[in-house]
Amino acid sequence: MSGGRERVGHPACGTSILALDLGTQTGWALLGRDGAITSGSELFKPQRFDGGGMRYLRFKRWITEVKQSADGLNAVFFEEVRRHAGVDAAHAYGGFMAHLTAWCEHHQIPYQGVPVGTIKKHATGRGNASKDDMVAAARCRGHAPADDNEADALAILHWAIETQEL
Secondary structure (H helix, E strand, O other): OEEEEEOOOOOOOOOEEEEEEEEEEEEEEEEEEOEEEEEEEEEOOOOOOOOHHHHHHHHHHHHHHHHHOOOOEEEEEEEOOOOOOOHHHHHHHHHHHHHHHHHHHHOOOOOOEEEHHHHHHHHHOOOOOHHHHHHHHHHHHOOOOOOHHHHHHHHHHHHHHHHOOO
């Protein structure tokens, strides 16, 4: 896993939470049991000779590695998209969401989708914030996201820490 690392003080210390912005370029943010936040962006683009499901198998292997590195997960939160501009993006998102929720059920990890507008409003004060606004909001919290996917995952994580009983 590559990405930034930051230690924060909050009531969720001792809890491990994974936040995901699902897609071919998946943004992720992890609250470790030590209170440190690690984040990054992971690419699950199909490779030249891959069958249709290989990206999802790589995704499942990756989240299993994240779970092991975090010494288990108490909860998973992900961006719940209700409308996609393109068919390909919608199909990819649906595949990632299906595999994530099945993986969480298999590992008995609570999970919750968070609507896009809820995440944006919490991070920026506006439910229709742009990608640049989301990156700026993450930077204001002391993070250095590599892209908008990582910024969205960080926003989901902060939303979960600040609004959910964990």
